[in-house]
Amino acid sequence: MASIKDISKLTGLSLATVSRVFNNSSLVSDKTKQKVLKAAKELDYQPNMMAAALRSGKSKIIGVIVPEINNHFFSGVINGIEKILSDQNYHIIISQSHESEALEKKALQSFMQLNVDGVLMSISKETTDFSLIQKIMGQKIPVVFFDRTPSIDHASSVVLDDYKGAFIATQHLIDNGCKHIIHIAGDSKVSIFNRRREGFIDALKENNQIISEDDILLLGTDISADTLILKELFQKYPLIDGIFGYGDEACLYIINILNILEIAIPQQIQVIGFGNIDFTEHTSPKISTVDQKCTQMGLLAAEMLLKNLDNEQIIHSQQVLSPALIVRESTKSPN
Amino acid sequence: MASIKDISKLTGLSLATVSRVFNNSSLVSDKTKQKVLKAAKELDYQPNMMAAALRSGKSKIIGVIVPEINNHFFSGVINGIEKILSDQNYHIIISQSHESEALEKKALQSFMQLNVDGVLMSISKETTDFSLIQKIMGQKIPVVFFDRTPSIDHASSVVLDDYKGAFIATQHLIDNGCKHIIHIAGDSKVSIFNRRREGFIDALKENNQIISEDDILLLGTDISADTLILKELFQKYPLIDGIFGYGDEACLYIINILNILEIAIPQQIQVIGFGNIDFTEHTSPKISTVDQKCTQMGLLAAEMLLKNLDNEQIIHSQQVLSPALIVRESTKSPN
DNA sequence: TTTCAAAATGATAACGTTTACATTTACAAT
């Protein structure tokens, strides 16, 4: 592999000037610049990131941690992140926490050894100890959280207004004439799922609808058991006419159960999800849902990080994105 | 950040011995080893990968390129890769080609600048020029391809027997009594989709079933247009009783259309897919499919790479995995 | 005690950059 030294020899210029060319320093004449670039091409020179990183202290690597890459939402965020950072010649290293605090810690350790210039992350469900994250932040490495944020002061973050998303989804069902709506809730360890639940409850309250304990269900483990649960619920409350699921997968699952119970969607029961995952467009009926703006979240998080990479002092800011209602076939169109 | 130098000062040992401790060299006494480790803990020492990589020429980084991380199959492979490599203290850097030759090239360039020790990749649909890949292989950097392999001599690879998978899926339909099966084909630029088509054709031939041009369709762009196409096809050939889709998403799409056309699955038409993506278990009916052994593919590819990382001379080998039939509700059970 | 090999440690030069500082060159102003 050719190095800067070889270019220096070939052109007769010093190491410093050659280096300056690749860092497009202003204090190098156009003539020598061309000479260097020509030699570089001739020798098929590839800059050695490791050496540059070692010397400069800047690795040009950004570490990204998500719970699972195989998740429509997170991979959408990653796409947004890539769009911004690869333009700025940053290398991105993606790690998965698989919702494990230990794996998340391991990834962060790895990032520190690799001397990443910044971190973008969505914390795992399990994580309760933020000391390592705070240590990294203490070392003046900018960190931006997206979607799932830790309870830490002075943290930069981009999140979705999950409360609002749940609220507009529920409001949509109410506007469509639903009088008795139930909610399939997500893991209460995840704060965003709790906020969706709150949005659901408040939308009902604001419309003077009554909610009982029975109206919020945790399903998704065993389809035959869950089918029975729902069947009994429908017998107990025959007026149920709307379901708001905490996620699109949950809706697919519920729709499956409703099909088994031979309940017509949206005629008898209207169903709305959360996420706007690709498959919602390909199911029958197509699922109404709430778009999470994943790509935009990635773009914003990356931009926020970039600002802190350039600036000397780190500025913390919190951004909240508004979700968008997507009406398809599993709910009626409001008149 | 504490360095090896600080440990050296604190313990009074030379840089060399301290370094040896972290590379668990055999020629360092147990006593000094403990002393060094204690000092390391005290100073919260984190080895600097960049420096080590620069000096040793080994970055301990493996580059992985997949077309899309948001794809059940590829993310499954990545999980397999991670399992093997993170145990061996390798850092994994994942890039997406998004099926673009240019982005794939960019990722490879990036890998070279980062001095990756090895590459695991599945090439993009678009890629026709393998010169950069060959250049990397020429530099004695081991490369292992998975799933989608280039037409290159002396390449290590792990692939699925897509032909066999298509064959057993089709055979399953025939065993279930299907007399007229059609195939929803995938992009002919992707060789694995072509092999699936061949497997389909050969299974029919072997069972003395007749195939016409009409029996292989390319759908998936416009659902109302495709509904019309299928409606006309079913009118022309009322005996159609089986559909083999090149992928699970295609099946979801087809099932959606069959629902619109009010055709019963599997009573009137049996449907089988390819991939065993999570959602196939949550649809109604649950989709019969072919498992692609994605995690196992990742495990094997990573192991193959590891062997070549240790060995001085690179040994090329090709491994072919056998797919497994998964029978669910969209096909009948064979008697 | 001496001898010698093996085990353990040390000194030091790399690896390929960047960068502070020093030097040279170019060229306008005197």
Next chain:
DNA sequence: ATTGTAAATGTAAACGTTATCATTTTGAAA
């Protein structure tokens, strides 16, 4: 012609490791 200043280039020391070679220590055998 001389000076002064800015632009361009050069020198050399770092960055934190590893690896070669040299040196010391250890401890068993003679």
